[in-house]
Every structure is written in structure tokens, then in C-alpha cells.
Amino acid sequence: MAALTRLFRSTTTTQNAAASFIHRSLTTAAATQSVTPRIDPKGRNVQWVFLGCPGVGKGTYASRLSALLGVPHIATGDLVREELSSSGPLSKQLEEIVNQGKLVSDEIIINLLSKRLEAGEAKGESGFILDGFPRTVRQAEILNEVTDIDLVVNLKLPENVLMEKCLGRRICSQCGKNFNVASINVKGENGNPDISMAPLLPPSNCVSKLITRSDDTEAIVSERLRIYNEKSQPVEDFYRGLGKLMVFDLPGGIPESLPKLLEALNLDENEDKRSATA
Numbered sequence: 001m002a003a004l005t006r007l008f009r010s011t012t013t014t015q016n017a018a019a020s021f022i023h024r025s026l027t028t029a030a031a032t033q034s035v036t037p038r039i040d041p042k043g044r045n046v047q048w049v050f051l052g053c054p055g056v057g058k059g060t061y062a063s064r065l066s067a068l069l070g071v072p073h074i075a076t077g078d079l080v081r082e083e084l085s086s087s088g089p090l091s092k093q094l095e096e097i098v099n100q101g102k103l104v105s106d107e108i109i110i111n112l113l114s115k116r117l118e119a120g121e122a123k124g125e126s127g128f129i130l131d132g133f134p135r136t137v138r139q140a141e142i143l144n145e146v147t148d149i150d151l152v153v154n155l156k157l158p159e160n161v162l163m164e165k166c167l168g169r170r171i172c173s174q175c176g177k178n179f180n181v182a183s184i185n186v187k188g189e190n191g192n193p194d195i196s197m198a199p200l201l202p203p204s205n206c207v208s209k210l211i212t213r214s215d216d217t218e219a220i221v222s223e224r225l226r227i228y229n230e231k232s233q234p235v236e237d238f239y240r241g242l243g244k245l246m247v248f249d250l251p252g253g254i255p256e257s258l259p260k261l262l263e264a265l266n267l268d269e270n271e272d273k274r275s276a277t278a
């Protein structure tokens with residue numbers, strides 16, 4: 001018991017230190033903007049979170065919006081994969097966790113996020129769209145203690161579509177762009193509309209360099225979906241309770257969904273200076 005208490009205390013101390021770093025980065029960054037970002041009604045760059053199950057397209061839509069709004073897109077999954085492919089001390093440990101479809105500890109993820117914010121701060125970044133964080137209520141509470149999130153966009157797709165999307169996902173090992181080889185046609189259940197998504201095929205220069213994420217197998221995706229429902233679904237409720245959650249049911253692939261998402265956010269792809277709904 002004493003050992004457990006000691007461990008808990010040291011974890012909490014590290015988390016608090018990381019949380020206070022996140023706070024410092026966010027406040028300093030807000031004072032040093034260098035791009036032409038979207039200013040929200042609070043007079044600073046937007047601070048949004050994208051939530052959603054594995055494969056829903058958080059990364060795709062978050063990166064489009066980050067380009068439109070002039071704020072960085074920070075995906076904790078990318079931070080984990082970068083660390084994993086390095087020869088750093090965490091790499092082996094992370095590989096095991098990720099390949100079981102489990103979540104990395106709050107402490108590790110907060111440290112990775114702090115480092116990313118620190119690097120961004122050095123480059124004068126401010127505002128953000130977070131993708132894949134927070135994923136536990138504890139992470140959401142820590143974020144809530146250190147900064148004010150304006151909006152949480154919760155993307156939704158039926159579970160059978162999510163599985164097909166994850167299995168069809170491909171990444172170009174050279175340019176890093178994401179593609180999808182799945183051609184999806186799913187009948188809507190319980191009065192929901194059918195969903196069709198055309199494949200998002202790579203240009204010819206990427207074709208021979210495509211790789212599949214090691215955690216995009218049927219067994220690991222099932223486990224990631226199970227863990228999402230157990231650990232991350234309560235994060236949706238956390239933000240619903242704060243009145244910050246916007247649920248968006250994706251009607252199909254990017255061509256159908258992006259214009260509707262922009263409309264729901266009161267954004268215009270060609271005219272990016274209007275104020276966003278918060």
C-alpha cells in the first residue's frame with residue numbers, strides 16, 4: 001500500500017509539473033503569435049479539441065481546419081509514433097502498449113504533449129487543434145485546470161464503418177500523407193442514412209511507398225474501439241457537461257462531410273476571416 005501511495009504521489013507530482021508546463025507554454029504562446037491565425041471572441045487564437053473513435057477521421061478534419069484557422073494541429077498519436085520510431089528510452093515500452101491497442105499512461109502522454117508545446121512555443125506558435133487528447137477524464141481535467149478550451153468537436157461514424165476505414169488506411173512512408181483504399185457502402189440501421197465513401201487513393205509517386213500502421217489490424221482496432229468506449233466516451237460527457245461539445249455525424253467521405261462540417265462551425269473554406277462558432 002505504501003509503495004502504491006508513493007508511486008501515486010510521484011505520478012501526480014510529475015503530472016502537476018507537466019500540467020504547469022502546459023500552462024506556461026499556452027500562456028506564453030498566446031503572447032507570441034507569428035502566423036495569421038483565427039482570433040476567437042476571447043481575443044486569442046482558437047483552442048479546439050477533436051474527439052472521436054479510431055478511424056473516424058479526426059486527423060483528416062483537424063489538419064484541414066488547422067490550415068484554415070492558422071493554428072497547429074497537434075495529434076498525440078503522431079507524437080507517440082514519432083517517439084516509437086526513435087531509439088529513445090520509451091520506444092520499446094510504447095511499442096508494446098500501442099500494439100495491444102491500449103492507452104499510454106497519462107503521465108507519458110502529458111510529457112510528450114508538453115515537449116511538443118515547448119517546441120511550438122520556440123517557433124512562436126499559438127492556439128491549437130488537439131487531436132487524440134484528452135482521451136481520459138483525468139487528461140481532460142488536467143487540460144481544464146491549465147487552459148480554457150473553446151470548442152470540442154466530436155466526430156461520429158457507425159462502428160462497422162470505423163473498422164473498414166481503419167483496415168483500409170495507408171500512409172506514404174516518404175511524404176507522410178494519409179490515404180484510404182477502402183470503398184465503403186454501409187446500409188444505415190435504425191432509420192439512419194446509408195453511408196458511402198469512395199477510396200482516397202494516393203498519387204502514383206506514393207503508391208510503392210504505402211505502409212499500414214501496425215495497430216490497424218482487426219484485432220487491435222476492436223480493442224481500440226472497446227477502450228474508446230470505456231475510457232474516452234466519458235470525456236464526451238465531461239465536455240457535454242461544460243457545454244462545449246459539438247457532436248457531428250459525418251454524412252460520408254471528405255467531399256460530402258467537409259463542407260457540412262465547415263457550415264456547422266460557421267467557417268468558409270474560401271473566406272477564413274469570419275468568426276467561428278464556439
Ligand SMILES: Nc1ncnc2c1ncn2[C@@H]1O[C@H](COP(=O)(O)OP(=O)(O)O)[C@@H](O)[C@H]1O
Pocket residue numbers: 053054055076077078080097098101102103104105106109131132133134135136139215224
Ligand atoms: N491522449 C492519449 N492518451 C493515451 N494514449 C494515447 C493518447 N493519444 C494517443 N495515444 C496512443 O497512441 C495510439 C495511436 O493514437 P491515434 O493515432 O490517436 O489512434 P486512433 O486512430 O486510435 O485514434 C493509441 O492507440 C494510444 O496507444
